[in-house]
Amino acid sequence: MxxxxxxxxxxxxxxxxxxxxxxxxxxxxxxxxxxxxxxxxxxxxxxxxxDRDDILRALRLQTRREMFDALSRTRTLREAVQCKLQFALEHRHAYQMLMDGVAKPPSLHEPWPSFNLMRERLAAHLGGTPRQHTRLTLAVWSLTYGTAMIIIRGQFQGELRTQTLHACLDAVDAVLECARSKHFAPTGPQWPPNLILGEGRQSRLGNGKGNRRGTRMSKPR
Amino acid sequence: MxxxxxxxxxxxxxxxxxxxxxxxxxxxxxxxxxxxxxxxxxxxxxxxxxDRDDILRALRLQTRREMFDALSRTRTLREAVQCKLQFALEHRHAYQMLMDGVAKPPSLHEPWPSFNLMRERLAAHLGGTPRQHTRLTLAVWSLTYGTAMIIIRGQFQGELRTQTLHACLDAVDAVLECARSKHFAPTGPQWPPNLILGEGRQSRLGNGKGNRRGTRMSKPR
Missing domain, CATH: 1.10.10.60 (Homeodomain-like)
Incomplete structure (x- = not known):
């Protein structure tokens, strides 16, 4: 200390x-x-x-703060995604380090400010509460992560990189458009009520794992 | 030898x-x-x-062959994406190794059979030639890669993993639905005619890089 x-x-x-x-x-x-x-x-x-974990935690907090600062200067979901891609490509190590083990404690039980911002943007675009859009946020999250990672690890450059970034933004718009026109019916099992992400100490995985620190039941938003 | x-x-x-x-x-x-x-x-x-590169090439060829064999047993784009996610999660090292540097020679100038299968599925669903759907294929590719990688590297398990897989499949359907109803107008710069992906020796990056082995101009399909 x-x-x-x-x-x-x-x-x-x-x-x-x-x-x-x-x-x-x-x-x-x-x-x-x-x-x-x-x-x-x-x-x-x-x-x-x-110890090492304390250093990793400080790095995560710093990356989350910087990413959130950048994202909160945007206004729409598309702009936020664009900003996140730019942040990821400019801070590639910090971004990859943040995402490694993101769904495991201790990261699971920390607040995810940029994830929450995305979810709030979806609610602003589509109505409903942010938490109702967690699954849609997951899709946008995977797409953004995949776009950043395929550019970084696949070594995309020049025009291929530009096209891939726009392909991502257009797909975000498409998903949003589809959700807005109610064409987006979720398939597979229903979202488990006790699977809570990005809400700090209230976060839990829903399947009995990672609940140790999330004992307090949170009110639905 | x-x-x-x-x-x-x-x-x-x-x-x-x-x-x-x-x-x-x-x-x-x-x-x-x-x-x-x-x-x-x-x-x-x-x-x-x-040498090492020869081993890496043999590994890439093997992974591509196995992945394509699995994908070609599916019928729709959604099924192909589902199958690819399953393959990636079951062969996580081989899949990550395949994608590392995928857009760089020598990988750039090898055929990408699963990428082509996805592009052909898009053409079957939407009309037009496979090559016209390269950008949409890139979006689906990024989403699939991001979903597999966020599960692998983010250490998603149990119900979170299930929800993330379905979020990806639903987003693929949404993008397809949007493209079908002509709501999908590509933004940003037009696709450069000399940016060709997944077509083996004809592949090139469009911006003067990686063209060395792709000297023959290919006919538009």
Whole structure:
């Protein structure tokens, strides 16, 4: 825990951790390696962060805050998706790190501000409560993630990249249009009432997993 | 190159390479490491495969063949997407390896049979030539990839996984429905005529990159 606040040092530690993760994944993130990459000592890192998970949590919070700040400057769902794609492509390591294990505790029990923003935009476009649109939000989430990841990992460039980004935005509009004209009847099993996402401590997976910290029943919105 | 055909040995080498890739990515794939993991000698591996790229190509061809075999047993676009998701989740390393660098040579200049199957299904549903639906195919591709990857890397399980799979299938139907009712007007720059995907040696990126092996102009289909 911090002896005295030093935001510049903490930022340097987080950036070093992010670089290490990009090169070798989670297992490259030892406290000693982070200290070395940040140009400081292991005890200094321990003064600021309890352990690797604490560093990962700080990185997630930072990415979520930055992404949400960017998204909240947009007005429509399409603009939000466009902004999220741009954020993902400009912060590719932070974005991938955020999404790895996103549905597992502890990430599951943290608020997902950008997910909630998307869900609220869907409710604003379509009526109803945000929570009623969780499944549609999942589809938009998968599409946005897939578009960013196929560009990043598939190494799409130039005109192919431009076309893929527009294909995504047009598909978002199509899904929205279809949902608006009531052509969008969900198939498969009904959404389980106790599957709650993006709502912090109230989040739970619905199938008995990951409920440990989400004991309080939340009121439907 | 093979002294004498030994499919069992080749399969063992490819499986060993796939396991190494899953653990350490492309850089873990040295010929020596592959030989050791396959329980054979480095010269034996060299008798079968020229180098690491040759092994990666054999793995891509195998994954494409298996995926296409599975997809060609389906009848509609929705069934094909469902089948592809199942394949991706059951062969997660092979699928991720296939998609990494998919738009770069040499992968760019290989045929993409499942991509073409999707494009033909779109043409069957909507009319027109398969190539006219390349952009729509890209949207379906991104959505399918994103759904598989968010489940794999986000560690979605149980009911969340089920809902996410259905959200994807419903979104595919929505996009198809929208395209059918002519609500789907592509935005952004027009599709460049010299951006050709999935057609083997005729494939090219349209922006002067990756054209080296795609010199012959192909007739529009």
């Amino acid at each position: 911090p002896r005295q606040p030093d935001p510049a040092l903490e930022q340097r530690i987080l950036e070093a951790a992010s670089r290490l993760w990009a090169r070798g994944g989670e297992k490259a993130l030892t406290m000693r390696a982070v200290a070395k990459a940040a140009g400081t000592t292991t005890p200094t890192v321990y003064e600021r962060y309890r | 093979p002294r004498q055909p030994d499919p069992a040995l080749e399969q063992r080498i490819l499986e060993a390479a796939s396991r190494l890739w899953a653990r350490g990515g492309e850089k873990a794939l040295t010929m020596r490491a592959v030989a050791k993991a396959a329980g054979t000698t480095t010269p034996t591996v060299y008798e079968r495969y020229r």
